[in-house]
C-alpha cells in the first residue's frame with residue numbers, strides 16, 4: 001500500500017511507503033499509478049536548487065510600482081492589472097522588449113536588494129535550498145547605473161538569504177548576446193574587482209542570429225578567471241547552438257536546451273555526458289516555444305537519461321515560481337512523484353555546490369521519501 005505523504009505524522013518529510021519510490025526513481029520513471037502523481041505539498045518539501053532565474057525577471061508588478069514611486073518614475077501603465085495584461089507574449093523578443101523596459105525602475109542599491117530579497121522569500125516558500133540566479137549588468141550600466149550598485153544590492157540580499165533563510169547561492173552575470181563581444185569584454189572588466197561575489201558568466205537575450213561562437217573569446221577569458229560558464233542555447237535557436245555552446249564556449253550547463261529534441265544524436269550525447277539542461281516549462285509555453293504543456297519534452301528527456309532540471313526563468317512575467325513550474329508538469333504531463341524527485345536530484349547534481357553539500361542535500365532528498 002502506498003501511504004500518501006499528506007497522511008503522515010509530523011515531520012512531514014518522512015513517510016514509510018515512499019521508500020518504494022526511492023528504490024524506483026533512478027531505475028524506473030514510468031511506473032505511474034494515479035496515487036503516484038506528484039502533488040504540491042510533496043513537491044514543495046523536496047530540497048531543490050534553482051539554476052535558471054533572471055533576477056530582473058522576478059520583478060513583480062507590485063514592487064515595480066513601489067520602486068517607480070520611490071524613484072519618481074512615471075510608468076507607462078496605470079495599474080498592476082494593466083501591467084499583467086501587457087504580458088501577452090508571442091515570442092522571446094516580444095517578452096524582452098517589455099522586460100528591459102520594466103527594469104528601468106531599478107535605480108538604487110536598495111532597489112536591487114529589495115528585488116533579490118523578494119525572490120529569496122519565494123524560494124523559502126518553495127523549498128529552494130540553493131539558487132544560482134542571473135543578473136544582466138549591461139541592462140543597468142547602459143542606462144547609467146554603476147555596475148557596483150546592482151551587484152552590491154544583489155549580493156547583500158544573497159548574503160542575508162544565506163544567514164537568515166538558510167538558502168545558499170552563487171551569482172551568475174549574463175552578457176547580452178544582442179550586443180557586441182567587445183561590450184561583453186567591458187562588462188567582464190567591470191566584474192574583475194568583484195570576483196568574490198560572482199561565480200560564473202552566462203549568455204542571454206535575443207538568441208536567433210547571435211550564436212554562441214560570437215562570444216568565444218570573452219568566454220575563454222572568463223574561463224581563465226576560473227568562472228563557471230553557462231549559456232542560453234536551443235530555446236528558440238537551433239540545436240546547433242547547443243553544440244557550439246558546448247564545443248566552442250565549453251559551458252558547464254545549457255540554459256533551456258529544449259531544441260535538442262530536433263537531433264537524436266545530440267540527445268544521446270547530452271545523456272551520456274550528463275550535460276545539464278536548465279529547462280523552464282512555464283517560460284516555454286508563455287513564449288510559445290510549445291503551444292501546450294502536454295507537448296513539452298522534459299519528461300521524455302528525463303526518461304532518456306538527460307540531466308534536465310526545472311526552473312522558473314522570469315517568474316513575474318511567466319506566471320509562476322519554481323513549485324508552479326513543477327505543478328505545470330503535473331497538470332500538463334501527469335508528472336509522478338518519482339519524476340519530481342529525479343528532477344530535484346538533477347537540480348542538485350547540476351548546481352555548482354561542493355561535493356559535501358551535494359551529498360548532504362541528496363540525503364535530505366532521500367529522507368524526504370521515507371525510512
Ligand code: HPA
Nearest residue numbers: 054204205206232313314
Ligand atoms: O528566457 C530568456 N531567454 C533569453 N534571454 C532572457 N532574458 C531573460 N529571460 C530570458
Ligand SMILES: [Zn+2]
Nearest residue numbers: 054204255313
Ligand atoms: Zn533565461
